[in-house]
Amino acid sequence: MIGALCRHTTLKESDILKQACPMMRAAYEWVAHGPVRNRGTLCGNLCHADPASEMPAVVLAADAVMVLQSSKTKRTVPAGQFFIGQYETATADDEILVEVRIPVAPKSRGWGFHEVNVRKGDFAIVAAAATLQVAAANVQAVSIAVAGAGSHAIRLPAAEKALVGRKADDTAFREAAVACAAAVNPTSDIHGSAEYRRDLTKTLVYRALGDARERCS
């Protein structure tokens, strides 16, 4: 459980996070720079919901739950319903994101995180986060999330569903990556064309799945 005032630096240096969500710990290598991390918060980052920010992809892949509070109400919103548009979240005008709850990953679940950006610390051109659970060499559970390839970070449920039950091999991962590239809706800007972002999606999802498989114990 990560509170509203928890700074990025605290998380990046936390042994608890390293154990409970190593994917987030790895993604932190890509987030901004020291002085920004010293004051910035995870909750603030998620509410700002930059389309190319790493953490929305990470919390989506980790099946996190957001806790939103107003003076009258307190409610939970799964990450999958939290990011709804460019810089837009499900947070109502009178609500604050007070907590992010991340299920602790079992040791048998592998993870992968890959990003391409212009300079170290920049927002992603595209970033991909994936988790994978394997049983008898077949995909038992998988999550894939992509940032930078649309108005907000997204999960790729169709590609995930197609993977479940299949042999966790390169062919399956390549097909999943192609499916993800087809499913995203990127726009072009000075850092990359829509076509480039689609291509990056394919490459980075493939790599993230491969890494996740290596990390399955």
Add this chain to the structure above:
Amino acid sequence: MKQVEVTLKVNGKERRATVVPRLLLSDFLRHNLHLHGTHVGCEHGVCGACTVVVDGSAVRSCLMFAVQADGCEVATVESLGSINKLHPLQQAFWEEHGLQCGFCTPGMLMVAIELLSKNPNPTEDDIRDAISGNLCRCTGYQNIVKAIASAAEKMRAVTEAAA
């Protein structure tokens, strides 16, 4: 607009002021306290020229309100040394030509001082990582990295000699 009283230690000295909540720490340091060493380059946190150290951590003073520094210890570049008695870091920047126009320099120095306080023996990668959030339009960064490495070596020698 409602004003708020703040009390904070700046460069070791307690300072008290009444400010509006929207006043940025960078503007407070420069205009209220007349500490002009902290520079304002972009005002949205990406250039690093405004970097100061608050409670031991380097932060963007342009992204912090003065009222948020209430009760804190703030160190600006003025805390490092004076014209007649340069800090080893400043001396190293001078000797290694780690500055030209000097606009980015205070931010570089404060990031470096935080790095060296936590890691007195940084590798070149550590140094490059630490300054990666500070932009310099003049030098191409090579001599800044050299200066920090040189200062680190000299500061370690002093620490070892004193031990």
